Amino acid sequence: MSLLTQFIRTYAILFLVSYLTIFTNDIHGVCRYVPDIYFAEPVEPTREHFFEEGTTLQFKCKKGFDPVPNVNNVLTCLGRTWTPHKTFCTQVLCAAPESPANGEYHPQKEEYTYLDSVTFSCQKPFQVVGDASISCTGTGEWSSNSPTCKAVNCPNPNVTNSRRLSGFIGPYTLNSAISFECDKDFVLRGSGLISCNIDSQWIPAIPLCERSESKQVLCAAPESPANGEYHPQKDEYTYLDSVTFSCQEPLEVAGDASISCTGTGEWSSNSPTCKAVNCPNPNVTNSRRLSGFIGPYTLNSAISFECDKDFVLRGSGSISCNIDSQWIPAIPLCERSESKPVNCPNPEVKNSRRLSGSFGPHTLNSVISFKCDDDFFLRGSSSITCNSDSEWVPAVPVCERKSVNCPDPHVKNSRRLSGFTGPYTLNSVILFECDEGFHLEGSSSITCNSYSEWEPAIPYCEDNTPVWKIVVIVLGVIGALAIIGFVVYKFVYKKQNRGDYHCSVKTDKFAASVEPEL
The missing domain is CATH 2.10.70.10 (Complement Module, domain 1)
Incomplete structure (x- = not known):
């Protein structure tokens, strides 16, 4: 047996064994990748890429989608594919907002999806009263009511003299x-x-x-408070003269610290008093202090609190001591949370600066105010509050560049579920779904940001054909070429052998027929 024949037989056996092994695994195989569903995501995130037959995954609706009652949201691996699923989440829609009299809003549509926003404007000389921009929230409600358009025209003020x-x-x-x-x-x-x-x-x-009767107007010396004094001290004061009061320590001035002589010969207010200010040490159980650790607590002394884990702050996180030796606002409480502690995520509003709420943690009723940078305008509310669900209300705003236009993204082997046509301005959203036989690599939803870029990155659809199938195809092609080569080789070899044999026979016969001469 020749070396080539041995090679082909060995290759055929290996090919057959490999194919049968892979074919068996294909029948009792695994599911590849988590099913990409544009409206839902797994309840328990996973990094796995292969799932054994019988594995189940429960899905939950993404933000901006609501569950459909009585529709199964659990998918099961059947060996090679996941069980077909119905649409078990519907997109949250906001009805068109009410248009104000003498005004309008843009863009105008019959319905709006989650995070869509509209901006109101009024006809001249009317002015927008309320939020000029509102957005569609995850509950299907607008972040605030539509504003009104009000005619503002103040009368010409007449101030004689x-x-x-x-x-x-x-x-x-x-x-x-x-x-x-x-x-x-x-x-x-x-x-x-x-x-x-x-x-x-x-x-x-x-x-x-x-x-003015200043030349004739004189104010008598004001009354000096007990345990205090004023400066300058004179027997009488003329129009617009002023005096400033001070108290002996640790007393504080209760009232106006400075008063002036008016044109009627009377002081602008009564003399203040000197008062001892000493607020009690506030005890807020289940909390820790961030400032104001040690007393005494005199006028304007401040204390900041933060509740312990699993407790929720009821009241203000910062209090100060007033002139009446009372804490304002009232001393807060830290109550045990019935579910989980309220802690809103730190909201990132690009191209903006914060006017308040610069530091976390952001607990219940924490407020943050924003202002956009130059060349950007605010889309949404400039002030947001942390609610009991650890969510910001209204929705976190965005600072949009005055001119935003994202390019039309092309994803091969896919179809669009939304965002079919441009132009794609700020917060425009496109949803993709791969064609049959392909799976999505990346996010199924992309949004146009203030830099005219899509985020997350534009996805792509990858062929579902497993690597082993590609290997089998390649091995099959190589095997077929080897067999064809072998057949051709044998054919040519045999033909050459037959030619040599006949030639040698003829030579022998010729030699046999010739007799030597005597």
Whole structure:
């Protein structure tokens, strides 16, 4: 037996054994990858890529989807594939918001999905009263009610014996401001700067310019408080003279620390008193202090609290001692949580800075206020609060670049479930599902961010064909080529052998027929 024949026979045996082994494993095989369902995710996250036959996975609805009653949400590995599933989660939808009279909102659609937002505007000279931008929450409700459009037009204020320093000509709409200065020998009663509010009223109230009688007006020396004094001390004071009070330690000034002589010959307020301020040491069980560890607690002393694990703060996390030796706000409580402690995640709002709530932890009723950077505008509410479900309400806002346009993403071997056509502006969402025979690598949902980029990264659909099938195909091709080569070789070899044999016979016959001469 030749070496080539031995090789082919050995290869055929190995090929047959490998194929039967793989074929058997294919029948009693495993499921590859967690099923990619755009509206749901496993209740228990897993990093496994292979699941034995009979393995079950329970799914839960993703944020922005609600479960469908009486529809199975458990998938079972059948050996090679997962059990077919029905749509057991429906997308949360918000109905179109109410359009304000004399106003409108954009974009306008019949229904909106989770995180969609609309922005309101009013016809001139009307102004938006309320949140100018609202978003669709995971409960199917808008983050706040639609605003109203209100005509704001403050009357032209007449302040006699004065001249204007700004705001010379109307109309006076929202936030229009006017500043005044009284004429010589007249005194301003009220604020020198007023602005028009949403109710078409001037705030503070329109001032007056009253004739000054300063040359004749004298105020008697104010009453000196017990355990205190004032400076400067004189027998009498003229118009606009002021005095400042102080108390002996550890007493504190209770009232206005500084008063002035008015044009009527009376002081702007009564003399203050000197009061001993000493707040009691507050005991908040199941908590730890973040500041104000040791007393005494005098005026404006502050203490900050944080509840222990599994306890929820009821009240304010920071209190201060007032002039009446009382803590304001009231001393909080740390109550045991019935389910789990309230702790909202640290919200990340790109391209913004925080005006409050810079540091966590963010417990119940914690408030954070945001302001967008330049070239960005706020989409959503500028202030959010941590609720009892450890969620921020309204939804965490975003700071959008004034011009956002993401490119149309192309994912081969897939179909789109939403976001079929552009343009794709900020927070535009596209859902993908791979064609049969392919599985998704990456997220099934991508969102256009403020940098005109898709996040997470654009996914791709990978062929489900197992590696062993590719190996079998390659081995099969190699085996077929080897067999064809062997057959060709044998055919040519035999043909050559037959030719040599006939030639040698003829030569022998010729030799036999020739007799030697004698």
